[in-house]
Amino acid sequence: MSPTPFSPSPGEPVLVLLEAGADGARLPRVADPAVPHLRVSDQGVTRGDGLFETALAVADEAGVLRMRKLGAHLGRLASSAAALQLPAPSAAAWEAAVERGLQAFTAANDVAAGDRLSVRLTVTRGPEAAPGALPQPSAWALLSPAPAVEDEERRTGLRVLLLDRGLDSRAPERSPWLLTGAKTLSYAVNMAALRYARAHGADDVVFTSADGYLLEGPTSTVLIVRTGVDGTRRLLTPLRQKGILAGTSQAVIFAAAGAAGWELGYGPLVPADLEGADGVWLVSSVRGVLPVRAVDGVEIPVDHALTLELQAHLDADGDPGAHVAGDPAPTAG
Template sequence: MPSTDHSPAPGEPVLVLLTAGPGGAPTPRLADPAAPHLTVTDQGATRGDGLFETALAVADASGVFAMRKPGAHLGRLAASAAALLLPVPEAPVWEEAIAAGLAAYADANEVAEGDRLAVRLTVTRGPEVGPGEPPRPSAWVLLSPAARPDPAERRAGVRVLLLDRGLDSTVAERAPWLLTGAKTLSYAVNMAALRHARAHGADDVVFTSADGYLLEGPTSTLLISRRGADSARRLVTPLRQKGILAGTSQSVIFAAAQAEGWALGYGPLVPADLEGADGLWLVSSVRGVLPIRAVDGREVPVDQELTELLQGWLDADVDPGDHLTGDPVRDEH
């Protein structure tokens, strides 16, 4: 059982710190989310040096929360940590902390079926240390109430702008230190892109590479559906090797689509591939499947039936299998 120095109030976010215990192993501890916990020299704050994952937990009919895609999120966190050469807690420690946070929130609140929590796992490099000293990372889990999906937004769709991210599609291989495939704390550019889009009458963004390939959204993965010459459904997403983050939601949807006999494809894709599609979507863990209704001001079709199908696959939370590795799965269709 985790230690505690704070009892959450109803509606309050739940914070679980992973603090070093006996022998240096991190142990979960419930703490006050409104109290200060980081030093002013923590490199997560001063340099954006760290990583995070945001997952979704949903309550069942008994009021018990379960986090979706735990293996996918913890696997991606470990991959990001390896890219940053950042020591992080092992998966069982995270699982214990998440379970403690979910239980603490349920104990403090009247939970109804379908209630949702955003579960954010964060690790920073910690305070600055002397030369040759090992890092002292700061790690925590923050669980915050999340709104239920807005049916009107899902029906209407979102308007996106295509924005040049300023890096070409070979950067992941040529300059791995730019961490294009890791989920780091350095999200200032992503947030600036969203502000730019909203200032220009759009809701979201799809990044493109400097040499013209489609990449991803600031907080989401792009999916495209179209029919082939044989009328078979085909679901495609940009190639991860072009320097984008592996999408946990996309991997779950692809696994379900493959089981249903859909053809699959992993880019490379260019803006022209958005034309003539049956549907375009941005997908993410908390917001789910959102259809795109306009690209750079040009209207595109929104298929509500397809949107609900993809959302149902995401909600079913099937094992993503080979689709989680980051390597294209061979299309047998």
């Protein structure tokens, strides 16, 4: 017997389950987000064994919602799934789930240009399986209204603390099971770091390795801009090989900045590299480009014009290229 069709209410999140069909294919179904859908034995809950992606959908001038960086997010999801040896749904299945969710939200709401949705794709290893049995992953997409970031917030900037992640920069190579480059559900440490920062008068965090390299924010990627003596701007981000998640927003901004003539650089970076920079930013899919105004209580410059330029690169939603889990190979020249 087929489940009763569910219609979302105006202003409420839209949940799309990816359920296994008779042929094993994953089929999208809109479901009620206010009722339980996971078993208590699901390993995403009991062990944090799973992965996720959080993306942004924005309505265009005609009020049509479209998910940004879809290919980049699905590429990173596939990379994370490979690292976890987790049989995640195919890219086509995720695309169908997102499209069904956008249609359901549009049908329930008066969508206007600029409206934003947070799109979270999640897959877990599913309930505990008997020895030798194939896992039965749980997978879903959740689309929730997301407020716009006000220009004043971009102008004011963030106060960040540098916090030691407790792993040296060789740990990812030495211990790949730590999954430092995968976007797993195990975010308790990241959330604890944010709570620590806010309890100590800061807004956000930049992690450092135990041997002193800059890494990333709990939910963001670090960007640094420097202008050379010849006037050439250089856009920098920490080296991914040091154990950070490859940022989809960073990839889009780098592609656009490179096309505009900026020099691009991938670490390795240390805290001293923050000194004398034109600016430092934390970037993520939903919040976009936010400048850093202080590091460990020390004020640093905030360049509002550069912030808007980087945000414009992100908003243009250009092609970042294929997902690269490590650092891109340097180009000859």
